[in-house]
Amino acid sequence: MKRIVTLNTRNLSESKKNGGCGECQTSCQSACKTSCGVANQKCEKAAK
Amino acid sequence: MGLIHSYKLNGYNIVLDVASGSVHAVDEVAYDVINAYENSSREEIVQYITNKHGVSEQDVLECLDDVEELKAQGVLFSEDKFRPDVDLLSKRSTVIKAMCLHVAHTCNLNCEYCFAAQGKYHGERALMSFEVGKRALDFLIENSGTRHNLEVDFFGGEPLMNFDVVKRLVEYARSIEEEHGKHFRFTLTTNGMLIDDDVIDFANREMDNVVLSLDGRKEVNDRFRNTIGGQGSFDVIVPKFQKLVKARGGKNYYMRGTFTHFNPDFTEDIQTMLDLGFDELSMEPVVCPPTDKYALTEEDKQVLYGQYEKLANMMIARRKEGKPFTFYHYMLNLDGGPCIYKRISGCGSGTEYLAVTPTGELYPCHQFVGNKDYLMGDVWKGVVRDDIRDKFKRCNAYSRKECADCWARLYCSGGCAANAYNSTGDVNGTYTYGCDLFKKRIECAIMLKVDEAQLDL
Structure with a gap:
């Protein structure tokens, strides 16, 4: 596409089918402790 | 929508x-x-x-x-x-996989802005005994179902004021994790005052992550981060942090600062951290009632927007120079990031994540500790207030009407329940000031990803 470049992102709709294992880190267990952000986390399904 | x-x-x-x-x-x-x-x-x-x-x-x-x-x-x-799945999500059975272990409700600093009220959480000074901590770890294993990775954050107050117990608890956890098919991941959050060679050796061996509290410039840090006697901590902690990070050998750490109304120009503090040799950084807006003199104001917000953009540009410049650094809130994992379930359900406070006090009480998270309305049980009896847990299960990206039309809902999962409670009195409320800053940060973070991709448009 000439005018649009799409970054490689995990499709959230697709993740509905194979997500939810819960092995990922709990968000607040790192540096913030005072806000909620989840998008920086790594999916750890494969690492189980 | x-x-x-x-x-x-x-x-x-x-x-x-x-x-x-x-x-x-x-x-x-x-x-x-x-x-x-x-x-x-x-x-x-x-x-x-x-x-x-x-x-x-x-x-x-x-x-x-x-x-x-x-x-x-x-x-x-x-x-x-996704919306139709949210009801199911709120009825799901959950396991506990993370714990904030308050090993010390006391502190050797007296930071006025501390949400933990100088480590006491509005209660008595206390240290967790090994027996309570051991029971907490057993409780975590017993309630973690098939979950393999278990996270424990040694928190306070200042956890190093109870360092012997921290060491013994880690030793205990390591001795039982294999037989239970678990793996503990530990974090230590410290103000640095008691770091010595023993702590460095232990932390770099056992802690997956170390969170080091420093507010940046000396005058900024020492405005709040003082000893009980009023001495600034900067000169004491910086050399200790430098030694710890140098010895860490690339293992994960965060230098974490807080900015307030007195230093909305927080990129100067980031610069100080960089100049001191640190490169895994986090700066957080102070959390406090709007009446506090250091509370961030609406005027500050405009300054902060500019600061977040400036920070993004600092990162681009440093990346080009071959001296990259990370900023916690700009770390986005676009292709290998969390699934939709995680993005909807958020941090897991009150469900998958609990805070444990020195006496073994359970609270939804560290920010609720001391608020008896949110006392959920203890590590012996377990969670006895199912109503509180259910309330937190319902906290998600779709539970607040303000989030329905917000583009950022799947990045914050509806926001921090504690911030919502503190600003509105309801865990399902919305802390709009925090939302505004959060959205700005995500815009910057995505922009950085676009820049990183070096697209030719």
Whole structure:
């Protein structure tokens, strides 16, 4: 596409089918402790 | 409901598809085409774009075809089909997988802005005994189901004021993890005052993550981060932090600062951290009642927006110089990030994540500790207030009406329940000041990803 470049992102709709294992880190267990952000986390399904 | 979020930042035109999470970098023509797409016909768009940009009709039609192709692929203007699952999510059975272990409700610093009220959490000074901590770890294993990775954060107050217990608890956890099929991941959050060679050796061996509290410039740090006697901590802690990080051998750490109304120009503090040799950084807005003299104001917010952009540019410049650094809130994992369930359900406070006090009480998270209305049980009896747990299960990206139309809902999962409670009295409320800053940070973070991709548009 000439005018649009799409970054490689995990499709959230697709993740509905194979997500939810819960092995990922709990968000607040790192540096913030005072806000909620989840998008920086790594999916750890494969690492189980 | 807005299906996309489009914005211009740092010379980039960015379109985020909210439900799929797809990120598109586009040129000026495509930007205008996409923004007109939902409310105009093809003919209207062709006329509007050819007039505005001086491009050919064929050119615009091609762009429109591309938009439609992306739409068909489900990566642009995609419908949010997650909502029906939220009720199921709130009825799900949960296991506990993370714990904030308050090993010390006391502190050797007296930081006025501390949400933990100088480590005491509005209660008595106390240290956790080994027996209570051991029971907490057993409780975590017993309630973690099939979950393999278990996280424990040694927190306070200042956890190093109870370092012997921390060491013994880690030793205990390591001795039982294998037989239970678990793996403990430990974090230590410290103000640095008691770091010595023994702590460095232990932390770098056993802690997956170390959070080091420093507010940046000496005068900024020492405004709040003082000893009981009023001595600034900067000169004591900086050499200790430097030694610890140098010995860490690349293992994860964060230098974490707090900014307040007195230093909204927090990129200066980031710069100080960089100059001191630290490169995994986090700066957080102070959390406090709006009446406190150091509370961030509406005027500050405009300054902060500029600061977040400046920070992003600092990161780009340093990356080009081969001296990159990370900023916690700008770390986005676009291709290997969390699934939709995680994005909806958020931090897990009150459900998968609990805080344990020195006497073994359970609270939804560290920020609720000391608020007896939110006392959920203890490590012997377990959670006895199912009503509190259920309330937190319902906290998610779709539980607040303000989030329904917010493009960032799948990045914050509806926000921090404690912030919501503190600002509105309801864990399902909305802390709008925090939302505004959060959205700015995510815009910057996505822009950095676009910059990193070095696209040719």
